[in-house]
Amino acid sequence: MTIYIIVIQNLDSAENNYSITLSLADRRYFGGWLRSLFAYDIKKDARKDAHSSLLAKKATSGLYEIQCEPLLFDEVHRELHSNADYPCEVAGSWNTWYGEQDQAVHLWRYYGGYPVLTECLNKLRLSKAYLEFHRERSKMLISQRNQLLLEFSFWNQPVPRTGPNIYELRTYRLKPGSMIEWGNHWARAIKYRQNNNEAVGGFFTQIGELYVVHHLWAYTDLQSREETRNSAWLKEGWDASVHYTVPLIQSMESRILVPTKTSPLQ
Known part of the structure; x- marks a missing residue:
C-alpha cells in the first residue's frame, strides 16, 4: 500500500459506511472497476467496507504527501534523496503561479505505506541538514x-x-458520507479527460481534513487548459458527471503550478 500526505504551509510575504443501490443497466455501464466494486446481491446494499478499501489502488498504490513549503525546501530534500537508503521519492515539485502565493508544492510518494513513512520520519530526525532547515522554516511559517x-x-x-x-x-471538500458516490461518478467521468493526457493523479484524504479530494492536471499553457476543459463539454456524458458531482461539493479551490527544475513532472 502507498500513502500520500498533503502538507500546506503559509509564509509571511471519517470514513462512513455507505449504502448504494444500482440498476442492472447502471451496473453494466460502469463495467470493470465498478462491476467488481458492486459485485454483490443488490438486495444486500448496505456496505460495511471503508471507502478507502473500495476506492484506493492496491498493489501499485503508494502513500503520497503534498507539502507546501518555503523555497529553500528543495535544496534540503535534494540532498536527502541523494541517499539511496531514503525510502521515498519526489513525484513532483512546483512553485505556485496562481492561487495561494509564496508556496512551493511537493508531491512525495512512499511505496510501502505507513511503515515506510515512519522510517522516513525517523531518518529525518537524524539529518543535520533537515533539522537546520526545520529551524529556518519555523521563522517563516504562519500556519501548516x-x-x-x-x-x-x-x-x-x-x-x-x-x-x-x-x-x-x-481541491474539493466534499460533504461527509459522499466519497463513494464521488468515486462512482468520477470512475466514468475520468474517461472524458484523457484525450490530451492531462490527467496526472487523483487522491483522497485519510488523515487531516477528511472528505477532501485532490485532482492534479497537466496542460501546455493556460490557453490549452481552457481548450481542453471546453472540449470535455462536447462529449456526451460529461455534463451528467458534472451535474451529479457538484451537489456533493462543499467548497473547491484551484491552484496553477509551475514545475521546479528538478521536478520529475515537467
Missing part, C-alpha cells in the same frame, strides 16, 4: 496543514513527463 492521501484506483498514477507544462491542483 498536513494530510495523508490515498490514490483513486481509476486515476492515472503520477509518472515523470517532459515539459514544458503547467499544472493545476484542484
Whole structure:
C-alpha cells in the first residue's frame, strides 16, 4: 500500500459506511472497476467496507504527501534523496503561479505505506541538514496543514513527463458520507479527460481534513487548459458527471503550478 500526505504551509510575504443501490443497466455501464466494486446481491446494499478499501489502488498504490513549503525546501530534500537508503521519492515539485502565493508544492510518494513513512520520519530526525532547515522554516511559517492521501484506483498514477507544462491542483471538500458516490461518478467521468493526457493523479484524504479530494492536471499553457476543459463539454456524458458531482461539493479551490527544475513532472 502507498500513502500520500498533503502538507500546506503559509509564509509571511471519517470514513462512513455507505449504502448504494444500482440498476442492472447502471451496473453494466460502469463495467470493470465498478462491476467488481458492486459485485454483490443488490438486495444486500448496505456496505460495511471503508471507502478507502473500495476506492484506493492496491498493489501499485503508494502513500503520497503534498507539502507546501518555503523555497529553500528543495535544496534540503535534494540532498536527502541523494541517499539511496531514503525510502521515498519526489513525484513532483512546483512553485505556485496562481492561487495561494509564496508556496512551493511537493508531491512525495512512499511505496510501502505507513511503515515506510515512519522510517522516513525517523531518518529525518537524524539529518543535520533537515533539522537546520526545520529551524529556518519555523521563522517563516504562519500556519501548516498536513494530510495523508490515498490514490483513486481509476486515476492515472503520477509518472515523470517532459515539459514544458503547467499544472493545476484542484481541491474539493466534499460533504461527509459522499466519497463513494464521488468515486462512482468520477470512475466514468475520468474517461472524458484523457484525450490530451492531462490527467496526472487523483487522491483522497485519510488523515487531516477528511472528505477532501485532490485532482492534479497537466496542460501546455493556460490557453490549452481552457481548450481542453471546453472540449470535455462536447462529449456526451460529461455534463451528467458534472451535474451529479457538484451537489456533493462543499467548497473547491484551484491552484496553477509551475514545475521546479528538478521536478520529475515537467
